[in-house]
Amino acid sequence: MKRSSAPSSTVSRRALLGVAGASALLATGLAQAQSGGVLRVTAIPDESPTELARKAAPLMKYLEGKLGLKVEYTPVTDYAASVEALVNRKVDLAWFGGFTFVQAHVRSGGKVIPLVQREEDEKFRSVFITTDAAIRTLADLKGKDVSFGSQSSTSGHLMPRSFLLQAGLNPESDFRRVAYSGAHDATIAAVAAGKVQAGALNISVWDKFVAEKKVDLSKVRVFYTTPPYYDYNWTVHADMPAALREKLSQAFLTLGKDTAEGQEILALQRATRFVPTQAANYKGIEAAAKSAGLL
Structure with missing residues (x-):
């Protein structure tokens, strides 16, 4: 049926x-x-x-x-x-x-x-820091050991990398070594300890460390600040x-x-x-x- x-x-x-x-x-x-x-x-x-x-x-x-x-x-x-x-x-x-x-x-x-x-x-920014007196511009990073933060960080990796590329620098071919610290405060520590010659991080964390006197400005200094971005x-x-x-x-x-x-x-x-x-x-x-x- x-x-x-x-x-x-x-x-x-x-x-x-x-x-x-x-x-x-x-x-x-x-x-x-x-x-x-x-x-x-x-x-x-x-x-x-x-x-x-x-x-x-x-x-x-x-x-x-x-x-x-x-x-x-x-x-x-x-x-x-x-x-x-x-x-x-x-x-x-x-x-x-x-x-x-x-x-x-x-x-x-x-x-x-x-x-x-x-x-x-x-209008956020990133900063590049160093303890090396010879580093004054992004071009001076050639042949140096440089640290970013996390690979997925906007202000600790992506935007610093973007501005490096705009300046004609490819981290993988122009730096001696590319390191990833994992966090902004860890990047400051790596630079201050001499583990790398320079590092990139967000300006907010840098300003906080300076205000709280957690970084020796006689040794560690900002040598480049990026243009602003969201x-x-x-x-x-x-x-x-x-x-x-x-x-x-x-x-x-x-x-x-x-x-x-x-x-x-x-x-x-x-x-x-x-x-x-x-x-x-x-x-x-x-x-x-x-x-x-x-x-």
Whole structure:
């Protein structure tokens, strides 16, 4: 006997209802995890674990108060791990450099959204440092041992490399040795200890070390500062409910120096204030990565 089948319109309605139901369940699951449970946060490990934890603690407490949910900071071992964590929704919010944001944007097929950046990140810079009196310009790095930070670092590798290439220097062929320290503070330590003749790092960490007198300026000095570029941001996965994204953005945007809490957080984040950002701001970073063969 021939089995009867439902009219195509009925099947279509059922299929649509099934898709809608699955989408609703996904959205509900995300909302429950984030509004009724825990907001999971991570950051690229561009400084030592102890320094990152020190910087994160007051901010996590502040976000808990603003969002009305528990906020957990989870460190990662390297830059790539921070990208994978957000792309695979193991975390909800990540502090990225410009390059790691671009990597996450590409890896996720555009499914990550940059929310805010520090005002300083609109015109960020890198510095090259040395203890060698003979090094005065980028050209003087030929035949020398030079350290970058992490290979995935915007300010500790990608942009310094980009400006070197623009100056006609190829690190792999023109330097005696290319090293990767893994973090900005480690680059300073490597240069100061004479392990390399020069190193590149972000200007924010350098200025912090100078202000805290953690570097001997009679020995270590800046000999080149790059032109400005866009850098760090706080990024979320696109599947985060829009209402929560807006609430999170506002929490950052309303941070001010008019309260002791705001002063402490902004000082630790080395920020004047946070401002809105967008994916288009990082097209220059993406172009530089492609030009350098890193993307």
